Amino acid sequence: MTTNKGNIILSDVSKIYSNGTVGLEDINLTFNHGEFVMIVGLSGSGKSTLLRAINRLHDVSTGTILINGEDITNASGNKLHKLRRSVAMIFQNYNLVKTSSVYRNVMSGRVGYYPAWKSAFGIFTKEDKAMAVANLKRVNLLDKYYVKAKDLSGGQQQRVGIARAMMQEPSVILADEPVSGLDPKTTKLVMNDLKRLNEEDGITIVLNVHSIGLALKYASRIVGLKNGRIVYDKFIEDVDKRDFKEIYREAGDLSDNGEADDEPNNP
Numbered sequence: 491m492t493t494n495k496g497n498i499i500l501s502d503v504s505k506i507y508s509n510g511t512v513g514l515e516d517i518n519l520t521f522n523h524g525e526f527v528m529i530v531g532l533s534g535s536g537k538s539t540l541l542r543a544i545n546r547l548h549d550v551s552t553g554t555i556l557i558n559g560e561d562i563t564n565a566s567g568n569k570l571h572k573l574r575r576s577v578a579m580i581f582q583n584y585n586l587v588k589t590s591s592v593y594r595n596v597m598s599g600r601v602g603y604y605p606a607w608k609s610a611f612g613i614f615t616k617e618d619k620a621m622a623v624a625n626l627k628r629v630n631l632l633d634k635y636y637v638k639a640k641d642l643s644g645g646q647q648q649r650v651g652i653a654r655a656m657m658q659e660p661s662v663i664l665a666d667e668p669v670s671g672l673d674p675k676t677t678k679l680v681m682n683d684l685k686r687l688n689e690e691d692g693i694t695i696v697l698n699v700h701s702i703g704l705a706l707k708y709a710s711r712i713v714g715l716k717n718g719r720i721v722y723d724k725f726i727e728d729v730d731k732r733d734f735k736e737i738y739r740e741a742g743d744l745s746d747n748g749e750a751d752d753e754p755n756n757p
């Protein structure tokens with residue numbers, strides 16, 4: 491039996507913001523189960539718009555997006571709720587409740603499985619509490635269980651964000667510049683956590699990044715955006731480093747291409 495789990499298909503997707511700005515134009519892309527896709531492009535090229543369209547944080551103007559074989563662009567009610575649950579999101583600014591404990595933040599990833607009143611009172615099953623412990627272990631932060639999010643470093647907060655994402659039992663993780671602002675060593679820890687989830691759990695990962703160095707090091711596929719359009723799409727084995735000059739050239743800005751990152755090596 492074939493399964494669509496972890497597949498994302500965008501067909502003829504465009505996004506025009508209400509002020510007339512074109513966020514995305516004629517995007518046709520298929521991400522398959524288990525891919526680690528890194529989206530590169532200059533600031534304003536449409537990377538965040540793409541991720542927000544995939545989990546329907548905003549509506550697209552035209553086109554359709556299938557997640558696990560189901561159309562999220564027209565979904566509502568229970569169907570939308572279930573589709574969103576299968577797509578976890580990791581944010582640049584971590585999006586944690588800073589005054590809450592690590593445990594509470596991680597458990598909040600589970601609320602999609604509970605009626606609102608139960609999660610509001612923090613009523614979770616033993617199994618789900620055990621899942622929180624297991625996910626904190628996976629990101630090596632179990633010792634921070636009771637610590638408030640605000641007392642963690644940026645890298646630790648992002649890894650709590652990853653543990654929280656895992657509580658959704660997602661088939662897809664969307665990560666919007668999850669390592670921007672982190673130092674190279676911490677970046678490596680966060681990226682290695684994501685790579686491990688991708689390889690061990692087969693979770694499809696779509697990750698926005700400014701750094702070409704990081705994309706070359708971790709991606710199984712690299713997609714380049716410019717002005718809301720796809721200008722590059724290659725599997726890592728077909729990538730030539732020189733290709734990226736093309737993506738960045740027109741803006742005349744090669745300073746932000748990530749070559750200052752640590753050299754590619756095995757994660």
Ligand SMILES: Nc1ncnc2c1ncn2[C@@H]1O[C@H](COP(=O)(O)OP(=O)(O)OP(=O)(O)O)[C@@H](O)[C@H]1O
Pocket residue numbers: 507508509511512513531532533534535536537538539540
């Ligand atoms: N809410 C909005 N309203 C109007 N225009 C927007 C909105 N959000 C984004 N845009 C515009 O859409 C285009 C794509 O923006 P987007 O944030 O997707 O780019 P990006 O590649 O993620 O940039 P960055 O790397 O800086 O995060 C830009 O021209 C941006 O100004």
